Amino acid sequence: MTRFIRLLPVLLVFTLTTFSPVGSASAQNGPATAYSEVASCFTARGKLAVLALVDESKSLKSTDRDANRVDALVSMLRTLARYGSTGEGTPKKSIEVQLAGFGTSFAAGPWRELNPSTIGDLEGQAKGFAERDTANDTDFATALLGAQNEFVRKDAVSGTQPPCRLLLLFTDGMYELTTKNLERPYGGGASRTDLDAIVSRGKEFLCGPGQLTDQLREAGTAIVALGLASREQGFLQSIAERDAPGSHCGDSNSPPGKYVAVGGLEELRSAFDSAIAQALGGTPVPSPQPVTVCALASPADERCAQRFALDQSLREFHLLLKLGGPGIAVDVTPPKGNTVRLTADHRSPLTVGGAELTVSALTASDLVVDGRLPAAAPEWVGTWTVRFVDTGGTNPAAIAQSQLTVFGGLVPVIDPEAPEFQAGKRTDFRIRVTDTAGSPRTPADFVRSAKVSASLTDPQGKTEDIPVSPGAEGSYTAGFAMPDTTSSSVATLKVTLDVVTASGLRLQPRVVTRQVTVKPPSAYPTVTGALDLPPILDSGTTTGSLTITGGRGGKGCVWFTPRFTRIPPNTGAMATRFTPDATDPQRCVRVGPGQSTQVAVEVSPENVRSGVAQGEFTATLTADGESSRELNVPVRFQMDRPPDAVTQWALFVLIVVGGVLLPFVLLWLLNRWSARYLDPGQIRHAERDVEVTSIDVRDAATARPLREVLDVQSFSYLDGAPSERCKSFASGVLNFGRRIPVLPWALPHGTVRAGGAGVLTAAGGGRRKADWGRVGFDLGQTWVLVIDQVSPDTQGPLRGTLHLFVTDFHIGAKLGRLLEAVEREVPAEVRNSADRIQPRETGPIPDSEPEPEPFIPPK
Structure with missing residues (x-):
């Protein structure tokens, strides 16, 4: 995983001068971009499917502690909702959004049409990503395979005209795997413990000619990747754009993609916002330097003002304002009309200088202003002024930033x-x-x-x-x-x-x-259009029809030769059936001048595999008095079969055959097989003699809080712990085992013992005795207290050895959270377990020691 580099602010402040009437001149027409392709497709079809694919890896706990990605997702949803229906007098447009997470696996929410009744629920889903940061891996192959499956299934229920596609991929890392012994659909014959080989196979699965990334592009998916990283991310860039320094992914570059390198947390919201606004047809305006914020007593200070001009060729604008701190307002003055003050808590739409403004806040310091510019109210044409004012007087040195996108008319x-x-x-x-x-x-x-x-x-x-x-x-x-x-x-x-x-x-x-x-020339029969067949989901066939119309020169005849040039790997043969069976000159379809007839088509793949199948039906055309001529009819369809479909079907058969008992046995065996410690050799461990009172935990030797005596250097790898998954192991005085519940729906768990001594952990589990403790199989951020001495008169503190466990990356951040848990949980667990804790033979606490705070067990 990568770490964020230090903040590189996006200093985007807007300016746009008045257009002047000038005759047409030659302007260089630039190449198509991911944004222009999505915008033009959305304009033509009026339907857009946006899949936001968000990293859930553990590194986000430190790289994005404040969950700025959530603000970025919320901003994206609001911009889509606002500009998805941009344009006056246009047909109704539809945007559907799916929020999906990826890490070790792929997890997607439902597709939801974006409208006033659903945006609240979608924003709630987006906010849930603040807690989705526990994955061990950054598995791009699994992520994009899941995205492909979701798009195909979306197309299958969309009728004859599927929606345009935008895949927005956000990550803070590179393609990295740390989880061993996991079945991956692209792993092939690689050992489940050889992660380097699995990554290599994953990259080939993604980027080989005709493989997953090519299939996404050929199905019309525009990929926009936002990478938050300090290390070179050529591979991520190549997923989006095909070509990158030192990396190449696939053959196709249509539609083109876009990679956005984001240098810091504050850039994240701006990058998401700009990407979506451009995908909907907006143009970002170059920015001058940022401005200082006016004092409340000097709201007319020119140093805090920015000006921009709007003319009648525009129809909308989108403005993202970084206010510089809470309590800062924006004074907006139109070309004609009164000044209006906007704040972060402003919600109601309002009309300013003839423009219809909608104001919303992402945070206390982020304001979004969306303006609709009606042609019937030209008062908004001209120069606008905005000033940033510190209304609370608490931000004298604040710097305001902004990002403007305009929409042409x-x-x-x-x-x-x-x-x-x-x-x-x-x-x-x-x-x-x-x-x-x-x-x-x-x-x-x-x-x-x-x-x-x-x-x-x-x-x-x-x-x-x-x-x-x-x-x-x-x-x-x-x-x-x-x-x-x-x-x-x-x-x-x-x-x-x-x-x-x-x-x-x-x-x-x-x-x-x-x-x-x-x-073809008018003498020949015509076969109309391309053949886009419905998707195949899981298994089966796909069907369609071709229309043949006779030419003007006389009778004609048509027969077909199918040929598929690209299919997903392991699909096997493509059986194609025509009705009538027009596959050779003797069985051709005969048509008279201007006569039309239908030919039904059915395609059955030998094996359904996820991806795009495409090729052509070569139609041989004949006409009276003319030599034969060939016409190539493109044909394509998508297939989707989840990677675990075979396993799911096998389990279903076993359940049906075995009745009620077999599922219980299988679940119990699955629990027993999966109940293993995950790489304990990668766990760091520290131990300390402590005294526990009813309210705190202190170092026994110094009577100081643990925060003052423990640091990262106190931790070392576990002695004797294996470096791969295991059922049990011993380290020092601690013996780790496992318990498999008889009832299969109860999850197995790890146990820890210390040679007959009392043991307490955070997950006590309702034990009757304190001779063992419950732990998780990953051992990350775990504490174990081995009890040494208990005061027989219940007035003294409990003494013991505290064992602390953390995983071997980002230890500094995890140690702070673990110590917070120890200070909160250990005294509480001692109080709750007082009836199970017995004095040891080592005797009471010596009289010479200072009297500690009493420990009083509950009645």
């Missing part, structure tokens, strides 16, 4: 929406520029430059640029002559509007993509 529209192309023929279409409400706009009215570009990409990834020419009133004309040799039945049309504002700010490109039909 221009979008390209294709007319017709999905033009059809034909081999050997030119196809013309128009492109209009409108605002988000659908009204035509001329970009020259309010931007420095605007460029509309278009391209066509075939299923093999070959891209051809389409010439675009400006027309009248902001419209554009485009045309493309499809080569006669084209053999694919579909292509992807992509239209991009790239805008540069008058101040030089390049807005995130607005991209519209359409899958378009490519027909």
Whole structure:
């Protein structure tokens, strides 16, 4: 695991100058990004599935002690809820969110549609991650496999149009495993104790050609990874972006991903916020230096003011304010209208200068302002001023920071929406520029430059640029002559509007993509579109249909040859069945001019394995008086089979066959097999003679609190403890064993004895005698008190030897928490166990010692 480096503040303060009307100029159209791909897909489909995959490793106890990741998740949810429906007059949009944790395993909550009635519950789930920091591993392979399964099952219930996908991966570590003897679905033949070999297999499982990361990308998953680390994280970057210094993951780079290196805790909320805002179409505004906070007596001090300008081309903005401390307010002054003071406890929506503002607080020092800019109320156009004011007078040296994202109001529209192309023929279409409400706009009215570009990409990834020419009133004309040799039945049309504002700010490109039909020459029959088949879950087949339409030149005939070019490993053969059975010239489907018919398709994999299966059905076309011609119809579908499905089925059969008794026996045997100590050789141990009163624990030799006599150097590895899982072992005077309850639903536990001496632990377990104690099998942060002397008159303190155990990393942080537990639990356990503690033969406490605080057992 990695540690956070020292805080590197994100000093983001916003400025945006007024746009000036300039005619269209050539602006370089940049490459697609993870953000622009998600935004354009969401614009086209109106459905987005966001899976937030959050690290749960133990290192978070020290790297993110205050659970800043929770604030970041809550901010993400609120931004999604606010901007998921961005745009006026657009169809209803839907965002579904799943929060999942990963470490040694993958654990996901349910998919929930984000709306006012569910956001409270989702925020509650996010807050639960503050306590989810106990995993021993950072297992990326298990995490992404779980994410893939969840996305596939989401698609299976989404109808014919699955949602766009965004996978947000947050971690503070690299790919590391410490848990041995664990069955991992990608481990193959590697020994369960050879963790280096398992990690190597996991990386191949993730990044081999056509493996898990490629399958996620090919299913349309945009991966955004946020890494909080001080060590080089090239592997994590390659999961998101494919290529990174010293690392490469997969072959596909479509859709592209994004890696965000986060240097400190304060950057975490900003990084999450910026990633989500950009994925929804926003553009981050470059920032100048931060500002000081005004004193309450000088609210007009220019040193605490920032200004930004909004013009009519924008429709929304999103502002994350880092106030610098509690008690600091923000005075907002619009171009026209009165100043409004916003504080962290402000909740109600309000109208300021014609803009509709919604204010919410993440913490006492973090404020979010979302602004909707209605076209019907132009008072908001112009320069805005914000000032940070210390209303409580308790933060004289505070520095305010902020992060601004703006949402442009221009979008390209294709007319017709999905033009059809034909081999050997030119196809013309128009492109209009409108605002988000659908009204035509001329970009020259309010931007420095605007460029509309278009391209066509075939299923093999070959891209051809389409010439675009400006027309009248902001419209554009485009045309493309499809080569006669084209053999694919579909292509992807992509239209991009790239805008540069008058101040030089390049807005995130607005991209519209359409899958378009490519027909053969008109004499031949046509097979329409690509074939996206429903997912297969667990087992079974997938079915669909192809439509064949006769050409204009006469009668035609069509038959198919299936070929799958990429399938998940160990899937086996793909059995494909056509009805009617059009698989050779003698059984071809015959169609007359303009006649249409359906061919049913059924695909049955030999073995269902998680991943994407894709290939093509090669349709051979014939027409009267023409030579035969081939047309390739892309086909793809997803499969999902959880890695433990075989085991679950086997257990089910055993339960059915064995009736009631067999499950009890199996559970008891499972308890017995799993009841083992986890690597006790990696446990650090310290012991100290102590005196215990009814209220505290002190060092016997110095009468000082344990905090003053124990430190990290006091701990050493356990003597004689094995370095692998074991049923029992001895170390010094302590003998560790186990107890297996007869009832299988009661969990087994570890025991500790000390040669007949009384033993107390935090988990007493209702024992009748104090000759043994109960412990956990991991022994982390455990105390054991071996009783030496008990005052016979119940007035003196109890004397004993206190044994302390911690795991061998982050000992400093764990020692403090363990000592807190000792101070609280040991006196309480002694009081509760007074009737079980008997004086030893060593006799009473000598009279020469100072009289301690009395120990009074309960009646």
